[in-house]
Amino acid sequence: MQLGAIxxxxxxxxxxxxxxxDEVIxxxxxxxxxxxxxxxxxAYQVYARRLNGERINYKLGATLKEEVGACLLGGHGIxxxxxxxAYYHVKARGAFGDEPPSEDQLLAWxxxxxxxxxxxxxYRFAKQKARYLAAALHKLAGEEAPIQSGRALRDWLLDVPGIGYKTASWVARNWLDADDVAILDIHILRAGLLGKFFDSHLTVERHYLQLEEQFIRFSKGLGVRASELDALIWLEMMSSPATVHSIMGMGPAPAASGRRPKKTKADANQLSLIG
Known part of the structure; x- marks a missing residue:
């Protein structure tokens, strides 16, 4: 047994x-x-945050339309x-009302x-994201989204152009506080390789569902929620580029903050905009 003081x-x-x-899994x-x-x-960091009352509210939107919009307009490269x-900008213009706006209108905004x-x-990628968001909002206006589980919502969203496993899982985790999906970006992947809970030959692009299953199995082995663990790992790995690059033998990290993250309450907006 080992002890961690909080x-x-x-x-x-x-x-x-x-x-x-001893083995987690x-x-x-x-x-x-x-x-x-x-x-x-x-595991220690998750428990410490719980005891300190640092529960993260993932939701950015008041409706599923808004949540999809926030996630689609964030993400990789943004x-x-x-x-x-961008999300608040188009929201103020009425993008998430009863009648979905056209692609041209979204592009103009x-x-x-x-x-x-x-x-x-x-905003970068305005034309591309306008097309994706228009398609998503029309789908949400015309169909009833399945919300019985994170995985059901995630799989339903995959029909929308521009929404892949990561973005769809992001929406599902945020909206439903779901533990049956995982948001697998480069930070989570690196943590999995360093912690040896991901198979090293798998990639997010080709093996998303296999990696997701490994992540969920790992979280259960730790005895913590997958949604909590996902957000925590992302925050700490993202905040520690110099340390991570050094451990992985990748050389100096890009110019940014190389400090270890402070043990303070996380910014819910930052955590909700994982990409």
Whole structure:
């Protein structure tokens, strides 16, 4: 057994975890609780956040239409601040009302400059995202989305052009607080390779469902929710590029913050805009 101490004001809570050489799931040792990024480290961080009351509210939208819009307008290649600004911009124009706007109307709105941190910014991929968002909103207006499970909603969204497994899982996790899907981006993939809970020969592009199943099995082995674990791993891996690159032997990280993340409450908007 190994202990991890959690300090809350004047109180100290000890978390008991299995020995470092014990296995979370077959072939995956717990590792030392103090060693980033071992399975024991992730379990401890989840428990610490729970005790500190740092429950993350994933939802950005008040409706499923809005949630789909927020996720579609964020993601790979788009800074979270820009994705959020674009979402709020088209929302203010009425994009998520009863009548879905046309692709041309969405394109016109997305081409309008947006004020972010005192400067005007133009949204990248406006034409492409207008097409995707128009298709998604028309589907949502004409069909009833299945919400009995995260996986059912995720699979239903896959019919929309521009929505793949990651974006669809992102929507499902956010909207339903689902634990039967996983948002697998480069940060989660790297954590899985370092922690040995992903098979090294699998790729997100070709083996998304296999990797997702491995992630969910790993979270169950830790005794934590997949949605909590996904968000936590993303935040810490994203916030520690220098450490991650060094561990993986990748050389210096791109110029950015190389500091370890502070143990403060996570920004719910950032966590909701995983891409």
């Amino acid at each position: 300090f809350i004001d004047q109180l100290v809570f000890n978390v008991e975890l299995p020995k470092p050489n 077959p072939g995956v040792p717990w590792g030392a609780v103090e060693a980033f990024p071992t399975p024991a480290y992730w 800074p979270s601040t820009v994705g959020l600004a 997305l081409r309008e400059p947006m004020a972010i941190d005192g400067r005007l910014v133009r």
